Amino acid sequence: xxxxxxxxxxxxxxxxxxxxxxxxxxxxxxxxxxxxxxxxxxxxxxxxxxxxxxxxxxxxxxxxxxxxxxxxxxxxxxxxxxxxxxxxxxxxxxxxxxxxxxxxxxxxxxxxxxxxxxxxxxxxxxxxxxxxxxxxxxxxxxxxxxxxxxxxxxxxxxxxxxxxxxxxxxxxx
Numbered sequence: 001x002x003x004x005x006x007x008x009x010x011x012x013x014x015x016x017x018x019x020x021x022x023x024x025x026x027x028x029x030x031x032x033x034x035x036x037x038x039x040x041x042x043x044x045x046x047x048x049x050x051x052x053x054x055x056x057x058x059x060x061x062x063x064x065x066x067x068x069x070x071x072x073x074x075x076x077x078x079x080x081x082x083x084x085x086x087x088x089x090x091x092x093x094x095x096x097x098x099x100x101x102x103x104x105x106x107x108x109x110x111x112x113x114x115x116x117x118x119x120x121x122x123x124x125x126x127x128x129x130x131x132x133x134x135x136x137x138x139x140x141x142x143x144x145x146x147x148x149x150x151x152x153x154x155x156x157x158x159x160x161x162x163x164x165x166x167x168x169x170x171x172x173x
Contacts, residue, residue: 014091014100021108021149028145029124049131055142056122073121080114098160105153112146
C-alpha cells in the first residue's frame with residue numbers, strides 16, 4: 001500500500017516507469033546477447049512476421065546518421081542525452097499521471113539505447129518485424145524493448161493529446 005502511495009505523485013510514477021523500462025530493456029539485451037547467445041542461433045522464428053535476430057544499429061532510427069567513428073558516437077550520445085534532459089524536465093513539471101507514465105517510458109527507452117551506445121558502441125536490436133507486402137515503414141523493421149517503450153510512450157502522449165478531454169485553461173474560466 002505504501003509503495004502505491006509513493007507512486008501517487010506523477011514525478012515518482014514517471015521515474016518508476018523509466019527505471020522499469022530501462023531495467024527490462026537492459027535485462028532483455030543481456031539475456032539475448034550473453035545467455036541465449038542470439039548471434040549463434042540466427043534467426044529464430046517467433047511468428048510468421050516476427051523473428052529474433054541480432055542487428056547493431058550505429059545510428060538512430062533506421063540507422064540514419066550511422067557511423068562507427070568515435071566522434072560521431074559521442075555526438076549521437078550527446079544529442080540523445082540532451083533530448084532525455086528535455087523530456088525529464090517535462091516529466092518533472094507535468095501534473096498528469098498518464099503524461100508522466102508516457103514520458104517515463106520514453107526516458108527509460110532512450111536511456112536503454114544511450115547506455116548501449118556508451119557501453120557497446122552501437123544499439124543492439126533483436127526483433128525483426130517483416131512482411132512480404134510493402135505496407136509502409138514497418139514492413140522491415142528491427143527493434144528492441146527500448147524502442148517499444150519509446151513507441152508506446154509516444155502513442156500514449158498522442159492518445160492523451162487527442163482523445164482525452166483537455167483541462168488546460170479551466171482555471172481561467
